[in-house]
Amino acid sequence: MTFRRGEGIVPAFDERLVRAEFNLLNTLLGQKLATKIIGVLVGFFLLALVAIGLTLYSSWKLEGVAAAINDAGSLRMRSWKVAHHTAALPADGASRDARLVVLRKDMDDIERVQAGLAKGDPARPLFIPRDDGIPDDVATIAQVWHSQMRPLVARVVNAATPEAARQAAVALEGATHGYVNSIDTVVKKMERSFTAHTNVLRSYQVLLVALAVIGTVVLMRFFFVAVIRPLDTLQSGMQRMEREDFTARVPVLTNDEFGELSRGFNRMAGHLEGLYGTLEERVATKTRSLAEKNRELSILYDIARLLRQPMSIEALSRGFLEDVRRTFDADAASVRLFDAAADNLYITTHQGLATEFIDEEAILDCGNCLCGQAVLGDIPIVSGTADPDSARTRDTCSRAGFQTVSAVPVNHNNRALGIFNLYFRRKLEISEGDRQVLQSLGQHLGMAIDNVRLLSREKEMAVSEERNLIARELHDSIAQGLAFLNLQVQMLDDALSHGRIDETGEVVEMIRQGIQESYADVRELLQHFRARVPQQDLCAALRQALERFSEQSGVAGELRVHGASPPSVAEVDIQVLYIAQEALSNVRKHAQARHVTVELWRDPEGMRLEIRDDGIGFDAPAAPAAGQGEHVGLHIMGERAARIGGQFDIRSRAGAGTTVCLTLSAGQMEATAA
DSSP states (O other): OOOOGTTTTTTOOOOOOOOOOOHHHHHOOOOOOHHHHHHHHHHHHHHHHHHHHHHHHHHHHHHHHHHHHHHHHHHHHHHHHHHHHTOOOOOHHHHHHHHHHHHHHHHHHHHHHHHHHHHHTTTTTBBBSSSTTHHHHHHHHHHIIIIIIHHHHHHHHOOOOOOOOHHHHHHHHHHHHHHHHHHHHHHHHHHHHHHHHHHHHHHHHHHHHHHHHHHHHHHHHHHHHIIIIIHHHHHHHHHHHHHTTTOOOOOOOOOSSHHHHHHHHHHHHHHHHHHHTTTHHHHHHHHHHHHHHHHHHHHHHHHHHTSSSOOOOOHHHHHHHHHHHHHTTSEEEEEEEEEEETTEEEEEEEEEEOOHHHHHHHHEEEGGHHHEEEEHHHHHHEEEETSTTTGSSSSSHHHHOOSSSEEEEEETTEEEEEEEEESSSSOOOHHHHHHHHHHHHHHHHHHHHHHHHHHHHHHHHHHHHHHHHHHHIIIIIIIIIHHHHHHHHHHHHHHHHOOOOOHHHHHHHHHHHHHHHHHHHHHHHHHHHHHOGGGGOOOHHHHHHHHHHHHHOOOEEEEEEEEEOSSHHHHHHHHHHHHHHHHHHIIIIIIIIEEEEEEEEETTTEEEEEEEOOOOOOOOGGOOOSSSSEEEEHHHHHHHHHHTEEEEEEETTSOOEEEEEEEEEHHHHHHHOO
């Protein structure tokens, strides 16, 4: 297959050549693109490093050879210098000793240079070439020096007569000519070797230049084949995709990352081609699905809005049936509540059902119909009365003309509460989506019924608690007063029966006082339980209670209000008012006070109420137990504070008055409202 530029995919190229190049790269470097790039770059780096290293090594060796040539050449000058100093050596005197010192130094320098040539010095650097017998020649020069030249110098220095010294000097001069010629021969050999190594260095440099050129060309070809061409192929394919040509495909030439990209591009193109081909069908399907979802949500929203309204179970069921029957176009509907103890279902609300049907189906045993199977199995059931399995439905439905009956469980918190039925006079198939909607509606109805029952139980509990408080207050006030009157009547009867007329007046006076106190207690209790918080205005209610207290007791009262906050909960306000009334009642009965202060603090953080009097007070730690004697109201106030989550506290000391304190936080008031 050949891809041409005219097709909008890639520039024309020989696919076989590209595959051959990639196969070679894959064989040498592996399948991954990163491995190929790193392998090629590392290979060229190592090759360049070797070439540069060889060049540097050759330069280093040449530098050492040049130093060796220089030192070897200096031996010629040093040899003639030794010969000259030896020939000019005086016969005696101080100058002879000085000349001998210089001569010995020159001879030591020659031997030092010879040793350096023989050993070499990498630090300078200094090397003699190893070709053309140069190392042997250098060794021969050193040997000639030690075997011929040095002994001749010693003959001149040690000559006994001037004539002997002259003859030895002539011999030394002749030997020096031959010795210098041999050194010159070695130096020329070194120079020829230096020239040869210089040519090698130039070859390395030319090779390095060629390597740079070839490496650049190879790298350009590699990146063109491995990166640029696949990218161009993918870009051309994407351009066709942008023109909505979903038939575009790209060739897969490799198994590296670009090969994976090419395969992924082809899969994406195929997927988009399939999606585009079925777009209209999928849009229509999605539209139908959205419409169905909107219908389901609308049903659930309407039912949820209905069930949130405060109504009785019958009213809730009636409104529920109206909406569900209208939504599903049912001919009739009913709600049955479940009695778990008797295992029966009872029709509570119905629509569109004949009286005869209601009479037969009013109480239904769960084992006799699909309705019982629905409530016990907790699954919606839809059945046709003419189906082969219609035995699950009672004959009542078929006699009433219904061909399709549905039974949907009504439950909440995994508790079966009942079912609701939809009756159709036509054969009907209910979709799975509608079954789920019906099941959700049953759960909503179950939650609403459970909430109504829970609210009813809460009201009953609240009434029961309030009755208990009233009974305790009656017992602690009027009952104790009546017991006192009964005791006084017995004392009066005893005095009359024994003729102690003088005692009767005192007893009658005590009876009169007891009756007046009981009458005052009755009036106070009546006012106490008739008290209300008008329009959530706790301050106004406290002011009215304080005014009534002052009228009845003659004790001056003062109300102080600090701060402001949003309206509080009615239950909280009424309990706060009752606690204040009870505290004022205790002041009237026991405190013997002249002044009472009621102080209220309110802010967004909560509420605080204090009732302070300047009465006789009492020793709070030693106070009698709640419900005994004159402290019977303390326990009642504590219970009321606990009902609203408040903190109740009494601070009192004999002769220093009493302070009743109630503290409520915003969170506690919200919890009471919830």
